[in-house]
Amino acid sequence: MKIAIYDTYDDMSKAAAELVAQQLAEKPASVLCFPSGDSPTGTLNYLVQWANEGKIDLSQSFFIGLDEWVGMDENDQGSCKYYLKTNFFDKLNNKLTNITLFNAKAADLEAECERINKFISSKGGLDIMMVGIGMNGHLGLNEPGTPVDLYAHLADLDPVTIQVGQKYFNQETKLTGGITLGLRHLSEAAKAVLIASGAKKAGIIHESLQGTVSTDVPASILQKLSNAIVLLDKDAASELEHSS
Numbered sequence: 001m002k003i004a005i006y007d008t009y010d011d012m013s014k015a016a017a018e019l020v021a022q023q024l025a026e027k028p029a030s031v032l033c034f035p036s037g038d039s040p041t042g043t044l045n046y047l048v049q050w051a052n053e054g055k056i057d058l059s060q061s062f063f064i065g066l067d068e069w070v071g072m073d074e075n076d077q078g079s080c081k082y083y084l085k086t087n088f089f090d091k092l093n094n095k096l097t098n099i100t101l102f103n104a105k106a107a108d109l110e111a112e113c114e115r116i117n118k119f120i121s122s123k124g125g126l127d128i129m130m131v132g133i134g135m136n137g138h139l140g141l142n143e144p145g146t147p148v149d150l151y152a153h154l155a156d157l158d159p160v161t162i163q164v165g166q167k168y169f170n171q172e173t174k175l176t177g178g179i180t181l182g183l184r185h186l187s188e189a190a191k192a193v194l195i196a197s198g199a200k201k202a203g204i205i206h207e208s209l210q211g212t213v214s215t216d217v218p219a220s221i222l223q224k225l226s227n228a229i230v231l232l233d234k235d236a237a238s239e240l241e242h243s244s
C-alpha cells in the first residue's frame with residue numbers, strides 16, 4: 001500500500017485524475033470503476049475537463065459502477081447511477097458507450113451480481129478500481145464483517161451506512177440494502193485507489209491504514225494490498241502517525 005498526502009481536496013482530486021489519465025495513455029481500453037458519494041466529484045470534474053479539451057480519450061474504455069442502493073435507479077436523485085450520470089457521463093461532450101452499472105431494481109439481484117462479475121472477468125479484470133471510504137470503513141458497500149474473498153454481492157446495510165447514506169436522500173426514503181463490487185475485485189484490480197478527504201474521515205482513515213487488519217474495518221484490507229494507492233488530503237491524514 002502506498003499513501004500520498006495532498007494539501008487540499010483539489011490537489012488530491014487532480015492526482016487521482018492523473019492516475020486515470022496515465023492509465024488511459026498506457027491502455028486506452030482500460031476497465032475503470034468509479035465510486036459515487038462526495039469524494040470523487042473533484043476527480044470526475046478533472047476527467048470531464050480533460051476529456052472535453054481533448055487531452056484524454058475515454059472513448060475506448062469500459063466504465064463500471066462500484067455500487068448501488070437496492071431498489072434505486074437514475075430517477076432517484078440519491079442513487080449512485082444518478083450521481084455518475086450527472087457528475088460524469090452527461091457532462092462529457094463525446095458520450096460514452098461502454099457503461100456497465102448495477103441494475104439495483106433487477107428481479108433477480110443475485111443474477112445481477114453474476115452479470116457484473118462475468119462482464120469484469122470477460123474484460124480481464126479492473127485496471128483501476130477507485131473507492132471512497134464510509135465512516136465505518138466500508139469500501140463500496142462492503143460493510144463491516146464482509147469476507148474479503150467476495151466478488152459482487154448483496155449487502156445488508158450497517159446502521160452507520162443507513163444513517164450517513166440518508167444525506168443523499170430525503171427523509172422519507174428508506175435504504176434497504178446494497179449491491180456492490182467485492183473486496184476480491186479490489187485485491188485483483190491492477191490498481192486499487194482510495195480517495196478520502198476532510199477531517200471527518202481522519203479517525204476512520206487512521207483506524208483503516210494503521211489499525212488492526214480485520215473485516216470489522218473493511219478498508220483495513222488495503223494495508224495488505226501491494227496494488228493499493230491511497231490519496232488523502234491533509235485533513236483526512238491528520239490522525240496518521242508520521243504523516244507530514
Ligand SMILES: N[C@@H]1[C@@H](O)[C@H](O)[C@@H](COP(=O)(O)O)O[C@@H]1O
Nearest residue numbers: 035036037038039132133134140
Ligand atoms: N456507497 C457509498 C460509497 O461508494 C462511498 O464511497 C462512501 C463514501 O461516501 P462520501 O464520499 O460521500 O463520504 O459511502 C457511500 O455509502
